[in-house]
Amino acid sequence: MSPGTLLLGLALLIILALVVALPLFDRKTPAIEPPSRRETLEQERRAVIGAIRELDFDYRTGKIGAEDYKRLREARVARGAQILRELAELADEHDATDVEAEIEAQVARLHKVAASDGRAPAKAVCPSCGHAVGADDKFCPQCGQRLWPRQSEAVASAE
């Protein structure tokens, strides 16, 4: 075996070793990455907003009663608010003070999208008297029923 052939063989060995070893150094980034916390939260946010919208629809079509509607909606808005707070923390934003309002705004946007799809326009109604209310109304203009209490206030009044 000539020294040239030996060197060539050695070079091939080194290349082979690198090809085998490189993927081992790359273990930190597997081919299929689990969803990040942010992606998971974004998915949950969409799910919660969709669920609130569905709940609004079920209530308008009389599928569920006012009591269930109010209870379920509050729980979902609270969950949505919690997700927005976590997302804001991940993004290092510290202005997540009105997350419940933001959830309502996102639901309202979804309602508008549905309306422009040619379906019946979404109309919120008071859970107490059934009077039509604006999506942003905090109180029913007919009976004065508080419409979507904020989570903090709901907790405070329960104590």
Ligand SMILES: [Zn+2]
């Ligand atoms: Zn009312």
